[in-house]
Amino acid sequence: MPPTRSHIRATIESYLDRHPQETDALAGLFALLDGPTEPTSRATLPGHITCSAAVVDRNRRVLHIGHKASGKLLAPGGHVEEDRTLLAAALREVCEETGLRPGDLCLIPQFLGAPVDIDVHDIDAGPAGGEPPHRHFDFRFAFYLTAAQPPQLTPRQEEVSCVRWFALADVRSPTLRAKLLDAEAHGLDGRPEPVNASALIHDGNGRYLLHLRDHRDGIWEPWSLALLGGGREPGDADLEATLRRELAEEVPGLEPTGLTPYAVETATSADGLTLPVQVYEGRWSGHPDSVDLREGVLLRWFTVDMLDRVRLSSGLGSLIRRHAAEHPTPGGPRTKGTPPAPRRGEGVPSRGAELHIVGVHLFLRDDDGRILLGLRHPDSAYGGGRWHMPAGHCERESAVACLVREAREEANLVIDPAQVEFVHLVHHAGPDDTRPRLQLFFQAHAWSGTPEVREPDRCLEWRWWAPESCPAELVPYTRTAIADILSGRTYAQRGWT
Template identity: 70%
Template sequence: MPPTRSHIRATAEAYRARHPHEREALAGLLALLDGTDDPCNRATLPDHVTCSAVVINRDRHVLHIGHKASGKLLAPGGHVEDDRTLLAAALREVCEETGILPGDLCLTPQFLGDPIDIDAHDIDDNPAKDEPSHRHFDFRFAFYLATEQPPLLALQDEEVCGAQWLPLADVRSPSLRAKLLDAEVAGLNGRSEPVNASVLIHDGHGRYLLHLRDQRDGIWEPGVFALMGGGRERGDRSLETTLLRELAEEAPGLNVADLTPYATEEATSVDGLAVPIQVYAGRWNGVPDTVDLQEGVLLRWFTLDMLDRLRLSPGTGDLIRRHAAQHPAKSSPPDSVRPLRHEAPEGTELHVVGVHLYLEDEHGRILLGLRHPDSAYAGNRWHFLAGHCEREGAISCLVREAREEAGLIIEPSDVELVHLVHLVDSPGARPRIQLVFRARRFEGAAQVREVDKCVAWRWWSPQNLPDPIVRYTRAAIEGIQAGRLYTEMGW
């Protein structure tokens, strides 16, 4: 099926936010998306969506093809069909019209997977196809050639008559030309470079941490054990920033030490693009089951002798073996970092333990924080001041989180347990024990200390709680008000 209306709208809105001076020119696109007809169907008139590929070589020249129907030199492109995304439509069109395969291309660090340009242009009527005059909203995506040697072109005879590589200053589309010239100043150079980052996590004792990906359509390398990491986003200052953001999103609390660039690998994206990856190496010696994993199925330690028994992401086994040969294990793992699999009886389900602060002011109001919209958990919802137990006691964790998140000073002797929520979010999720503690006294005024997690603190009457609020937070407050000590949810 073609790209969803929500995908097209999100792509268009993000583009308009970056180019506010084009809002008026693209007003018709938003009107098209507000309509009931398929915005990608060429029968939708008087406007519909098309996609093009802006292919840039090492000389900073852009591929143009002769379009037989119009007689113009254009970037390869055309109508959307049963493409997963708009970018996938651009890749299919460039393949059909020029023979360039997705694996011959890679994303540019300047534009990543976002359109470099959205152009609205009029199309003359075509009596041969019984098409009246209409307008295209053309989403244009920029790609570099993945290798220094350009691929041989195999032009589509039916629609294409010749190809030319034109310098940026000679690009035919004025709007595209302007954006390319601006990007050249910002570093657009036609040379592929990593736009993804991953991390080879080891414990220094011969074990490597691998992440089992979800087995779902649209997931990159689904159902395999792989390194953690992901793609660069706009706003990431560096690939190390990309990696740290991805780790915070995928596994909050997994704090990897001694991050250093280790190797550059190449993978293939869901759309078939070549993806250069900057691989970092880093050290951690924790227990995977205590990590609050937000993406994927599980994390596990593996030794070299176990790699051949796993379904691995391509190249991961060789990468680990190479690192192990260059960094021999100093000794066997100490007892403090050995897997805990033998400490629990067979069939035991390990739980994540969370701690929560129930804090009242002199008016009986409760302190709640508004989670950041981009938070990996409960974005844009109100929640207790909370955190997950690391290798520490629950009250020590609460005292630490109160100081780190809000600048509040609490003495352990002033803390009492007032509620427990035994929770499972979904059938496949790891169950959680949520401990709610009351602090009888505290020092300080609540401040936003971790701006990536919380945007505001506010006192709320328990009879007038905010909406939206985390579901189990409301349940815990109602239980405390009613004098109950325990709540079960999701079982």
């Protein structure tokens, strides 16, 4: 089914809330909605609804295509089909025409899911298709690229003659150009930022509050356990206001204390868009049945040792385990990933022994022999602004299981554990006040997926590098490991005297 008239009308009203001066110009659009024919059908004449996408990169350039039928440079777009929403129609069109994937794009905080522009323009007759002159009511939605560098585009040859990037001041549509330039003056900078907020609510004793989502079309990750929260709306002052509004709407009576930003996670929207999410942590210890759950199926407490037995939204298990490891509960119930306190004589390190942190790294090469590296966020606790392999700390799991988990969570890569080979170990000593580390490197000989930035607060981009051209800004022990692996050496040590 195409988008409903109520959805279209609500989208127009949302747009006119920001641009009331265009009400008269869109009178024909309201007349179309009140008419007897399907407003999105290309057979509806003398006019119908279309959708297009303004894709903005980090340099504040906008993607255009050479449209073969008209001979013009336009923002990607076209006719509505069996799309759930108008935004979904714009997303489908830009992906079909340019080869982008939905996950390459994310919403822009200034516009969210509302159109940046609604343009009314006339279309000349198309003798080849037998179409008479008619009018398009074009809904234009804006997206940021998620990656720092535009991906390789593969335009649809039968419709698109070329792809071009134009600065905002050179955008071909006057109405779209004016809207984007105004947005630039108010902060549009091409850099993705969270547009959703979630609450990691715990009771301080190892329990985490999760709710089970409905199993319905259009629900983000249906029938899975997730954190409470939702998307930012135009009236929200900030993301904390978003979260408090969502909690009041979803579970009136649940008011956690001490809400503070904890992490930025990456999720996937119901339309396939990349969705940066600001996660807040907070405390609450009430009974789930004491509040009125108005969205979802149930609300319950869970401990870490229960997570492997339930269906969780993507990345949630890792998030909770990380939080639990950072917030141990002495005397409380033990959670998976937190070993029991050893009894005297059992598992206690001998005199002079020191526990090591185990890091696991993915050494991945493509068909051209290039190595996958990620640029760490400047604010990262370690290696900020440097390039590094996909990596993470080993929790209460095998090293290979850690490798598979981290590859999925960081870069959306699926690693076959049977195709993993240990290739190197760096025994790393830091300053005197830090624990030494065993840095394990594994090579994956088979995997699926294309590297994506899934944790934007930790990694800004993934890029393939020829071994002889690795960047100067490389984590030092990673450089050591690459050289040794390529030379066939399996052990190195750094920092020991």
